[in-house]
Amino acid sequence: xxxxxxxxxxxxxxxxxxxxxxxxxxxxxxxxxxxxxxxxxxxxxxxxxxxxxxxxxxxxxxxxxxxxxxxxxxxxxxxxxxxxxxxxxxxxxxxxxxxxxxxxxxxxxxxxxxxxxxxxxxxxxxxxxxxxxxxxxxxxxxxxxxxxxxxxxxxxxxxxxxxxxxxxxxxxxxxxxxxxxxxxxxxxxxxxxxxxxxxxxxxxxxxxxxxxxxxxxxxxxxxxxxxxxxxxxxxxxxxxxxxxxxxxxxxxxxxxxxxxxxxxxxxxxxxxxxxxxxxxxxxxxxxxxxxxxxxxxxxxxxxxxxxxxxxxxxxxxxxxxxxxxxxxxxxxxxxxxxxxxxxxxxxxxxxxxxxxxxxxxxxxxxxxxxxxxxxxxxxxxxxxx
Amino acid sequence: xxxxxxxxxxxxxxxxxxxxxxxxxxxxxxxxxxxxxxxxxxxxxxxxxxxxxxxxxxxxxxxxxxxxxxxxxxxxxxxxxxxxxxxxxxxxxxxxxxxxxxxxxxxxxxxxxxxxxxxxxxxx
Numbered sequence: 001x002x003x004x005x006x007x008x009x010x011x012x013x014x015x016x017x018x019x020x021x022x023x024x025x026x027x028x029x030x031x032x033x034x035x036x037x038x039x040x041x042x043x044x045x046x047x048x049x050x051x052x053x054x055x056x057x058x059x060x061x062x063x064x065x066x067x068x069x070x071x072x073x074x075x076x077x078x079x080x081x082x083x084x085x086x087x088x089x090x091x092x093x094x095x096x097x098x099x100x101x102x103x104x105x106x107x108x109x110x111x112x113x114x115x116x117x118x119x120x121x122x123x124x125x126x127x128x129x130x131x132x133x134x135x136x137x138x139x140x141x142x143x144x145x146x147x148x149x150x151x152x153x154x155x156x157x158x159x160x161x162x163x164x165x166x167x168x169x170x171x172x173x174x175x176x177x178x179x180x181x182x183x184x185x186x187x188x189x190x191x192x193x194x195x196x197x198x199x200x201x202x203x204x205x206x207x208x209x210x211x212x213x214x215x216x217x218x219x220x221x222x223x224x225x226x227x228x229x230x231x232x233x234x235x236x237x238x239x240x241x242x243x244x245x246x247x248x249x250x251x252x253x254x255x256x257x258x259x260x261x262x263x264x265x266x267x268x269x270x271x272x273x274x275x276x277x278x279x280x281x282x283x284x285x286x287x288x289x290x291x292x293x294x295x296x297x298x299x300x301x302x303x304x305x306x307x308x309x310x311x312x313x314x315x316x317x318x319x320x321x322x323x324x325x326x327x328x329x330x331x332x333x334x335x336x337x338x339x340x341x342x343x344x345x346x347x348x349x350x351x352x353x354x355x356x357x358x359x360x361x362x363x364x365x366x367x368x369x370x371x372x373x374x375x376x377x378x379x380x381x382x383x384x385x
Numbered sequence: 386x387x388x389x390x391x392x393x394x395x396x397x398x399x400x401x402x403x404x405x406x407x408x409x410x411x412x413x414x415x416x417x418x419x420x421x422x423x424x425x426x427x428x429x430x431x432x433x434x435x436x437x438x439x440x441x442x443x444x445x446x447x448x449x450x451x452x453x454x455x456x457x458x459x460x461x462x463x464x465x466x467x468x469x470x471x472x473x474x475x476x477x478x479x480x481x482x483x484x485x486x487x488x489x490x491x492x493x494x495x496x497x498x499x500x501x502x503x504x505x506x507x508x509x
Contacts, residue, residue, distance in 0.1 A: 068479070070431035070457050114434030114478040117455075123476045123501070124437065132503060133474035137441055137448075140472035140505045144443035147468025150509075154490045157470070157507040161491055164503050206503070214476070214500040 041087075049100060051087030055080050077115050081106035089234060098243065102232030110224035119221050128193070128213055132206065135191050136164070138184040166207025170198055223254025223263065241283055245274045252297075263299035267313065268292075277323055287323040293337070311341040317355075334358065422464040423487060425508070427471065430457045430482040438475025438502055444468070465508050475502040 036058060041049040057079040061067045067076065087100040113119040123129060139160055146153035159177055162168040170178060178198075185195035197204055227249070234244040248271035256264045270292045274285040295315025299308045319333040336358060341351045354365045427440050440460045442450040449469070452460045462471070465487060473483065477497060484494035489506040497504075 068432040070435050070479070073433065073479075074435065117435065120435060120437050120455075120476050120478065129476075129501060132501065133439075136474055136503045136505065137443075137472050140441065140470045141443045141446045141448070143505060143507060144468065144470040145446040147445065150468065153468060153507055154509075157490050157505060160505060164505070210501040210503065 039087075047097070048090040048092075048094065049087050050090070051085055051100065053083055053085040056082055056084065074115055077112070080112070081109050083228075083230070085232070098235045099240075100232065100234045102230060104228050104230030106226060106228045108225050108227040111222045111226050113218055113221045116221070119218075122221065123214060123217050126213060126217060129210075131191050131194050132210060132213075134188065135181070135185055135194050138188060138191070139181065142180060142184060163206060166205055166211075169202070170204040170206075171202035219263075223256075223265070226250075226252040236283070242285060243276055243283070245285055247272045263301065263308075265297040265299065267295045267297050267315065269295075269315075287321070290320045290322065291317055293317040295337070309343050311339075313337075313339040313341070422466050425462045425465040425471075425485060425487045427460045427462065427473070428458070428484045428486075429454055429460070430484075431477055431479060432481070433479030434477065434499070436475060436477035436479070436481050436502070438473055438477075438481070441472045441474075443470045443472065467508055469508040471506045471508070473502055473504045473506075476500070477502060 037053040039049075039051045039053065041051060057067070057076045060076075060079070066072065083102075083104040085100075085102045085104075089097040089100055091097045110116075143153060143157050143160065146156060156174075156177060159168070159173055163170065163173055163177075170181070173181070182195065182198045185191040185198055229249045230247075232246045232248070233242045235241060236243050248269065250270075251268040252265055254263055254265045271290070273289045273291070275287045275289070276283055277286040293315050295313055297311055297313040300310045300312070301308050315337045317335045317337055319335075321329065321331055321333075325331060334357075336356045337354065339351050339353045341349050343349050352365065354363065356363050429436070429438055435456070437453065437455040439451065439453040440462070441448055442462050442465065444466065445468075449464075450462055452462075454460055465471075471485065471489070475481075477499060479499060481497045481502060482494050483497065483502075483504070485506055488509040490509055491506065493506070495504070
């Protein structure tokens with residue numbers, strides 16, 4: 001039997017095929033975005049932010065879609081590995097509280113399957129994919145023998161194409177075509193698994209099977225390493241002067257095989273933050289704080305389609321203050337953090353962040369909404385009644 | 386009927402039956418260009434990511450031509466006839482538009498989304 005997940009006894013899924021963006025984990029998309037992200041950060045806190053993140057390539061491609069053609073697309077890998085962001089900050093009463101901006105670059109991005117020949121080779125050489133391709137060739141050869149009867153040839157081709165594109169299950173085909181498919185699959189030893197599947201599952205949908213294999217292989221590939229470095233800053237609301245500058249680096253890698261029901265990613269973050277020292281007069285960036293945050297991100301997936309619907313990130317943070325200490329402040333501090341991300345739509349995640357200081361017993365929570373979308377116009381479809 | 390050798394004492398050997406060689410017909414050559422043959426171009430345009438595909442041409446159940454492509458471009462099939470079938474197998478990490486410059490069932494251009502590419506086209 002084809003080992004492609006449980007599509008047995010089911011009709012073709014009426015929902016459109018999952019897109020590459022919808023398959024990515026929320027944590028991955030927060031670290032490096034491929035096209036556009038609009039985020040509402042810390043909605044329940046005193047320091048709210050409306051932030052837009054994109055890549056230079058996405059902006060260029062919006063103006064010139066020919067850049068998306070693969071031969072040109074490949075030349076812009078560097079621009080796609082850069083994320084820039086800008087945002088508006090608001091206080092607790094939603095009054096304007098300054099601008100923010102940032103730039104991030106992926107030093108290592110082994111997850112971008114759109115430019116990796118290793119990924120397409122992985123797909124083409126998959127045993128189940130080879131079986132599907134072989135069956136397609138066997139059917140094409142058979143259809144070519146119907147040439148003396150053009151009407152019969154056209155009807156059989158149209159029927160078979162409906163099977164290929166998923167609008168018909170195996171059982172919806174003409175009986176003669178069903179019998180021929182099964183006969184061809186049985187004749188060739190290299191299509192034995194498909195023959196067994198067709199014999200036992202009349203509702204087999206080849207398009208769904210092909211989609212499931214591709215998604216599985218892509219998700220496995222997306223477990224590869226990602227390492228970014230970045231710079232972000234915030235200005236004062238009454239002066240275009242930096243109140244906060246952060247230099248950060250982040251590493252992400254999946255450590256469990258995709259066949260597991262749930263994925264685990266390791267997530268390492270380190271940062272150097274420069275903020276205004278309020279103990280000295282004037283505005284400056286003399287207060288510097290180093291932080292290191294190791295963590296794991298657990299991705300919960302649906303059983304059959306392996307689509308992530310919720311993520312739980314657990315991490316610890318270590319802070320060291322190189323500058324002057326305020327009253328009651330310690331040189332070193334440790335917190336425990338967790339972030340729960342819930343996917344409410346394919347491209348929209350709600351991350352809820354909680355920080356806990358075990359020494360002082362302080363608990364802080366931040367609610368965000370992040371929407372990842374390839375075209376700003378996609379937002380409109382979610383708003384349609 | 387065996388020939389009888391007129392010379393005395395000579396042994397008579399019945400000649401072997403000549404093997405009948407079937408005369409080669411034009412229709413024996415599947416790949417022979419016919420009056421109705423025409424060249425066809427299969428063009429691939431991969432967008433938002435790389436891809437690769439293999440195009441195979443079948444006639445009367447026989448594989449006539451097979452070519453592969455791993456970036457946007459054209460595959461040229463020098464001779465296609467009515468009733469031939471083109472199969473396409475491949476993968477695209479973004480999307481791909483496939484167009485054939487002769488009349489086919491189903492018609493082209495066709496747009497495929499991310500994933501495996503599996504298609505057949507009947508030459509009209």
